[in-house]
Amino acid sequence: MKKFTHKLIIALLFVGFISTAQQNTNKKAQKIANEMTQVLDLNRKESKAVYQVQLNRFNESKSIKSQYSDQPEVRKEKLRLLGNRVYNDLKAVIGIERLKQWKQHRKNK
Numbered sequence: 001m002k003k004f005t006h007k008l009i010i011a012l013l014f015v016g017f018i019s020t021a022q023q024n025t026n027k028k029a030q031k032i033a034n035e036m037t038q039v040l041d042l043n044r045k046e047s048k049a050v051y052q053v054q055l056n057r058f059n060e061s062k063s064i065k066s067q068y069s070d071q072p073e074v075r076k077e078k079l080r081l082l083g084n085r086v087y088n089d090l091k092a093v094i095g096i097e098r099l100k101q102w103k104q105h106r107k108n109k
Contacts, residue, residue, distance in 0.1 A: 025062070029054035039105050040098045049093040057086045 033051035036042060042050065060082055068075035091099050 025055065025058045028058055036094075036102060040094060040101060042094065042098075046094055050090065053086060053089045053093065057082065 029051050032054045033047055036050050037047040061079065064075060064078045064082065068078060087099075090102075094102075
């Protein structure tokens with residue numbers, strides 16, 4: 001019975017850790033989407049699309065970092081490709097002009 005209790009506690013801690021990590025990813029994606037919405041005057045549809053792009057970015061980045069933790073060159077290349085894809089996805093959602101405005105905003109920050 002004691003072993004079962006310990007295993008249950010460990011399982012609950014593990015599930016809690018995963019949900020906390022997911023919440024942090026959601027919060028980071030939402031923060032960027034909110035800031036972009038405010039700075040670039042995005043509509044609701046664009047804002048939701050930006051949030052989804054950012055959420056996918058954070059999730060894939062985390063996956064790449066853990067999967068290629070022992071291969072720094074491969075990890076770097078995968079993250080670079082992810083960055084390129086995120087840029088292209090954002091360009092498709094908000095357009096090149098607003099993406100340039102966002103880049104300038106981030107530079108001035």
